Amino acid sequence: MDYSRLSVSERRFLPPAVAVSSVAFALRPPVGALIGVVGADGVSFGRGERRASVDRLDRDRDASEAALWLPLVRRTRPPFEGDWALPGGPIPWDETLVDTALRTLRAAVRRDPGYLEQLYSFGAIERSAEAQRLVTIAYWALYGESQLDPDAGPERDEVDPNVAWFSADRLPSLAFDHTEIVAYALGRLRSKTEYSAVAHRFLGESFTLAQLREVREAILGEQVDPANFRRQALAQGTLVETGATQTGTRHRPARLYRFRHGAETSRISGPAVVPATAPSQNRRKTS
Amino acid sequence: MDYSRLSVSERRFLPPAVAVSSVAFALRPPVGALIGVVGADGVSFGRGERRASVDRLDRDRDASEAALWLPLVRRTRPPFEGDWALPGGPIPWDETLVDTALRTLRAAVRRDPGYLEQLYSFGAIERSAEAQRLVTIAYWALYGESQLDPDAGPERDEVDPNVAWFSADRLPSLAFDHTEIVAYALGRLRSKTEYSAVAHRFLGESFTLAQLREVREAILGEQVDPANFRRQALAQGTLVETGATQTGTRHRPARLYRFRHGAETSRISGPAVVPATAPSQNRRKTS
């Protein structure tokens, strides 16, 4: 069963192989990570700087600057050798889909994500022209401050030159149909922040309502009224006041909140979690 | 690459195989099709009768009777030989995921579905204990009156004894984790009727608003106010009056509507169709 013995033309007719690829979003690259900048003459690189905290977000960027980042891996073998691709890999016979996603993300980012959910399965036949047919099961993930915290990651290790973080709206050309997958994941992230509570997963354990609102604004790309956001967020019943307040600001200190434990079971969203019958409309009285 | 030469223990360690399975809903079994009834001592069978039209729905059933039906296929080989399973099969190297779903559905139902959309990918490692690891990409489909019309299907052929239609809430025990897949598909169908227009796909080319409302009630399992439903349905702008009216009723004839052409591109929903940024809330004025 050694596929490598086969010629290209033989591999062409094999049953499809299954792989997992993940789109992992974060509001900033991890400290010390390689940062890819797409220019006119290819990709140049920098290093992720240390930042004080998330509340510097709004001051660090103007409206045009990117707010979402994601890690890519440079391919070291055909097809698409040398191109950037989403973290991922083939599924071993004894590993769950989720476990494959987590393992490959861990290999690229050196950390576990704060959230993981299946996105879609892509299986167009023209995916790779000469090689074996490939079916890709895409996942999307979030890395929050808790996960990106320098203390959490083993930052002392030397940096893998084949892993870099890119701004989500300035990506290089990607291997396979990964560009399409990223676009779909972005849409899902935006749509999910509309009706579900995911924004807090970008933040640390405790946060102010202004920070939560800024995350939402960054994802949706539009301004949100602070007063109304406050009421709506608190009305959900998923936030708990910690009692502590923010310090070091040059204005009235904001209260710190945390997400209610148990309001969400796990960091991994499975198929059982249907978008919820939620509001539903126009039900007739049970007369 | 002949898998059948391998022993069971060898197959156990192969890379996962990919298959497609589909949950296909209809409001009634096709005329002449085999109908499976789950009793205390196994499954007994009947035959689908000819019915006048969909507007008999409400009179044919009381509240407790099932409203949704789906086709199952009896497995003729291990694993789970003899058990009922969702229509589907492995993915050939040169076929799209959607095409595999359509082909296997066509083989079981003898018709093309009126709607098809990817559901979820299931890949738990304990799926089949002794055989090769299996990753299942699940689809869900709808068969409407237009598709179930006896003139549309080749009903003169002898009936396949290994295909039968079952009431969605009285299913036999299914092969693999197909019970879980059906439950998930049901949830998706309900959730999708809440925010999207899918109910009309159960009906023919033209239909009354009462029929559309009855489909919605059948799916959601609750009464809907006719007056408000009328206004909301028409306000969507997706319905067009045909000019014709219903005849043969013993009350005021209802106007017939059809779905606006172009309001939806295709019967196949791909990944590009994101649930839409839709309502979105609390956007601040661009001051």
Place this chain on the structure above:
DNA sequence: GCAAAAGTGTTACAGGTACACCCATGC
């Protein structure tokens, strides 16, 4: 005429948006 369902009108209520306004802190 009577029954039954189609179709219209109208009111009450809930939730969201916009925005005025007060509060607490740093400088």
Place this chain on the structure above:
DNA sequence: GCATGGGTGTACCTGTAACACTTTTGC
């Protein structure tokens, strides 16, 4: 004090639920 953002109050608007009411057919 003044600037700045945190936090509260409130009027307005929109969409929905509820239900009374009129219309049009079959019998």
